[in-house]
Amino acid sequence: MGSPSRRGSQHLRTTAIAYVFLLPLLLVFAAFVAAPLCYTFWISLFREAIVGGVRFVGAANYLRALGDASFWGGWVNVARYALAYIPILTVLALLIALLLDSGTIWRSSLFQAGLSLTYTVPTVIAAVIWSYLYGPRFGLLGQVARGAGFPAPDLYAPPVLPFSIANISIWQLTGYVMLLFYGALKAVPPELEEAAALDGARGWQYALHVKLPLIRSSIVLSLMFSTIGCLQLFAEPYLLRSNAPERIKNDFTPNMYSFWQAFGAHDYSYSAAISFVLGTLVLMIVAAFLALANRFGAASK
Amino acid sequence: MTKGLDRGFSRRGFLKAGTASLAAGMAGPGLIAATGRVVAQEPITLTFWTWIGHADEAVQLYEAAHPGIKVKLENVGGPPDYYIKLQNLIRAGSGLPDVGTMEYAYMPRFAPSGALINLSDYGADEVVSGYVPWAVKFLQYEGKQLGLPWDAPPLALIYRQDLVEQYGLELPTTWDALREQGRKLKAQTPDVHIINAEMGSGAWVTAHLVQGGWKPFALDGTNITIRINDDVARRFSDYWQSMIDEGLITTMASFTPEWYAGHDKGAYAFWSVGAWGANMFQFFVNESAGKWRVTPIPQWDPAHPLNASLGGAGYSAFTQSAHPKEAAELAIWMSSNIDVATMYNQHAGHFPVVKAVSSAPGFADVQLPQFGGQKTNPIYTEAVSQIDPNFQWSPFQDFVFVKIGEEVGAAANGERKLSEAFALLQDQIASYASDQGFTVTT
Numbered sequence: 073m074g075s076p077s078r079r080g081s082q083h084l085r086t087t088a089i090a091y092v093f094l095l096p097l098l099l100v101f102a103a104f105v106a107a108p109l110c111y112t113f114w115i116s117l118f119r120e121a122i123v124g125g126v127r128f129v130g131a132a133n134y135l136r137a138l139g140d141a142s143f144w145g146g147w148v149n150v151a152r153y154a155l156a157y158i159p160i161l162t163v164l165a166l167l168i169a170l171l172l173d174s175g176t177i178w179r180s181s182l183f184q185a186g187l188s189l190t191y192t193v194p195t196v197i198a199a200v201i202w203s204y205l206y207g208p209r210f211g212l213l214g215q216v217a218r219g220a221g222f223p224a225p226d227l228y229a230p231p232v233l234p235f236s237i238a239n240i241s242i243w244q245l246t247g248y249v250m251l252l253f254y255g256a257l258k259a260v261p262p263e264l265e266e267a268a269a270l271d272g273a274r275g276w277q278y279a280l281h282v283k284l285p286l287i288r289s290s291i292v293l294s295l296m297f298s299t300i301g302c303l304q305l306f307a308e309p310y311l312l313r314s315n316a317p318e319r320i321k322n323d324f325t326p327n328m329y330s331f332w333q334a335f336g337a338h339d340y341s342y343s344a345a346i347s348f349v350l351g352t353l354v355l356m357i358v359a360a361f362l363a364l365a366n367r368f369g370a371a372s373k
Numbered sequence: 374m375t376k377g378l379d380r381g382f383s384r385r386g387f388l389k390a391g392t393a394s395l396a397a398g399m400a401g402p403g404l405i406a407a408t409g410r411v412v413a414q415e416p417i418t419l420t421f422w423t424w425i426g427h428a429d430e431a432v433q434l435y436e437a438a439h440p441g442i443k444v445k446l447e448n449v450g451g452p453p454d455y456y457i458k459l460q461n462l463i464r465a466g467s468g469l470p471d472v473g474t475m476e477y478a479y480m481p482r483f484a485p486s487g488a489l490i491n492l493s494d495y496g497a498d499e500v501v502s503g504y505v506p507w508a509v510k511f512l513q514y515e516g517k518q519l520g521l522p523w524d525a526p527p528l529a530l531i532y533r534q535d536l537v538e539q540y541g542l543e544l545p546t547t548w549d550a551l552r553e554q555g556r557k558l559k560a561q562t563p564d565v566h567i568i569n570a571e572m573g574s575g576a577w578v579t580a581h582l583v584q585g586g587w588k589p590f591a592l593d594g595t596n597i598t599i600r601i602n603d604d605v606a607r608r609f610s611d612y613w614q615s616m617i618d619e620g621l622i623t624t625m626a627s628f629t630p631e632w633y634a635g636h637d638k639g640a641y642a643f644w645s646v647g648a649w650g651a652n653m654f655q656f657f658v659n660e661s662a663g664k665w666r667v668t669p670i671p672q673w674d675p676a677h678p679l680n681a682s683l684g685g686a687g688y689s690a691f692t693q694s695a696h697p698k699e700a701a702e703l704a705i706w707m708s709s710n711i712d713v714a715t716m717y718n719q720h721a722g723h724f725p726v727v728k729a730v731s732s733a734p735g736f737a738d739v740q741l742p743q744f745g746g747q748k749t750n751p752i753y754t755e756a757v758s759q760i761d762p763n764f765q766w767s768p769f770q771d772f773v774f775v776k777i778g779e780e781v782g783a784a785a786n787g788e789r790k791l792s793e794a795f796a797l798l799q800d801q802i803a804s805y806a807s808d809q810g811f812t813v814t815t
Binding site: 318 | 460595628781
């Protein structure tokens with residue numbers, strides 16, 4: 073009779089101690105994640121106008137978002153950007169990582185350092201650099217094209233634009249993702265290569281059929297982060313906007329549209345509602361992606 | 374011991390509260406006079422936000438004249454980011470500077486917020502009688518002087534003397550004449566355009582519409598009349614559409630790497646810009662140094678010459694300031710000091726609002742090295758007199774600028790006709806105004 077209650081109080085104490093250790097994290101989470109989220113949700117239920125001030129409108133902002141062509145148009149741009157960005161980034165980073173890992177590269181650490189240097193360039197600077205290169209008449213790419221006898225490409229033209237923006241992100245992040253893959257490849261036991269060679273596998277067969285499956289979890293992780301990055305696309309188009317405000321409008325991506333509603337149209341409540349819809353959709357997409365990845369993982373095993 | 378501590382705190386708290394209520398209750402001239410001695414002993418630091426070049430020189434002049442006051446000059450970015458910051462800090466209720474730049478077009482947005490000090494309470498009315506009247510008016514709201522103007526930037530054409538000579542161009546006095554010169558130029562070379570029309574810039578498009586007599590907004594309390602797509606806009610659309618269709622111009626956004634290179638390397642003969650254009654030379658003029666000159670803006674109807682202010686700014690003091698009196702005085706001084714206005718004119722071509730400066734002997738003879746020693750002040754003096762003082766900005770002009778830049782810019786790029794852009798804008802802006810609670814007449 074006495075023993076279970078003692079165990080119970082002991083259990084209670086362990087739980088309490090656990091919470092004491094968790095407390096700093098929980099406090100930070102509450103202050104910087106939970107509280108702002110609650111506040112955002114709270115203000116999304118109101119409407120603020122220059123004349124008339126603030127009034128409660130319930131779900132009106134959410135209903136408006138569901139029927140807002142500007143908001144959903146941004147998703148199309150994000151999808152086109154993602155189709156350019158994710159495959160190129162992932163394949164390129166994988167190829168370089170495999171190449172560096174194969175041991176055939178002279179001084180591979182130099183290449184690692186060199187290739188990941190672009191990651192240290194802030195996005196603001198990267199966008200400025202590329203806006204110089206993209207100029208049709210005085211930009212490098214335009215001049216090279218004309219030098220070769222072609223007309224200068226219009227890199228802000230709507231069909232090309234998602235690629236022009238993706239190019240900046242790819243330039244910046246390939247080295248970083250490559251390091252992620254390279255680190256995972258380094259953890260592959262070297263004796264597997266011997267075994268594969270004994271079984272008659274060529275280098276590329278070993279890479280494709282042995283190494284890649286072993287770093288699957290790193291690839292999935294990278295794909296997930298890339299997907300989230302795409303859905304939250306903001307900095308690159310926002311910074312390029314000054315070069316072509318008529319092409320990269322304020323509703324170019326859902327995130328830009330939310331920013332514009334708050335700070336351009338001064339509608340903080342609608343901006344909050346958009347953020348909530350966006351956040352919910354990102355969560356759902358990531359959950360679907362992970363479920364899919366897990367099922368594929370189970371099937372391949 | 375605990376008790377003692379508690380008592381100590383509460384007593385100190387009580388004393389603090391007492392002083393505060395005393396100060397609040399007696400905040401009249403008497404108290405200011407009584408505490409003036411104390412204030413003078415401790416140096417005051419005022420924060421001053423602006424993105425405008427040469428402000429450091431103005432601050433030095435101010436500090437030399439005011440030994441007890443230090444000014445912390447900060448550049449927190451230009452528009453629109455600057456105004457986003459102001460808007461957020463007003464909502465937050467803290468963090469604003471003591472004094473900041475306020476453009477004419479943005480005053481109607483910030484005036485109702487209660488965040489701006491009425492400078493009339495601190496002697497502004499004594500100085501404004503000597504100012505360019507329209508600039509003073511742009512910073513008034515409901516009889517209060519919520520800012521004092523600093524520059525009067527009417528439009529003029531800045532042009533490349535060397536290109537004009539090389540291709541035998543004449544300086545146009547009408548917009549039709551500019552188009553003629555464009556055709557003449559196009560017949561000779563594909564490398565030089567007559568002008569780049571900054572259709573992606575709402576402020577540029579707006580100024581050029583206003584220069585044609587555009588009056589899109591009339592505000593009366595919470596009633597607003599919006600007529601964006603009027604005859605002036607149609608004439609503007611037809612004119613620039615023909616320039617686009619004939620391939621005489623480009624329409625890219627201003628102040629991009631491509632824009633800077635194009636204007637330095639001789640891709641454009643003319644540049645239509647406010648009087649602050651010379652101040653931008655520092656960012657792009659290399660090989661074209663000394664080749665630029667100024668000529669008056671072309672007119673639609675030479676018998677009735679008009680001009681418009683492209684940008685234009687003043688100074689506002691914020692009610693959040695811990696030193697409202699000193700903040701207001703700093704704003705007034707920055708606006709009215711003759712040495713400062715002269716410095717801005719002689720260093721960067723900014724045209725002063727203070728008539729004592731613009732009518733001083735020698736002002737008409739100032740030679741700017743940026744313009745090869747040309748005496749440009751008389752051109753701007755005349756241009757300033759051609760601005761309609763009754764022009765009204767909308768109370769959401771930042772929104773209007775961005776929408777105009779997007780729609781007119783996209784149309785100039787070939788998405789649709791310019792005239793169709795104005796029909797769209799009329800709808801978009803009228804619907805935004807009614808969303809914002811205004812009673813809209815169209």
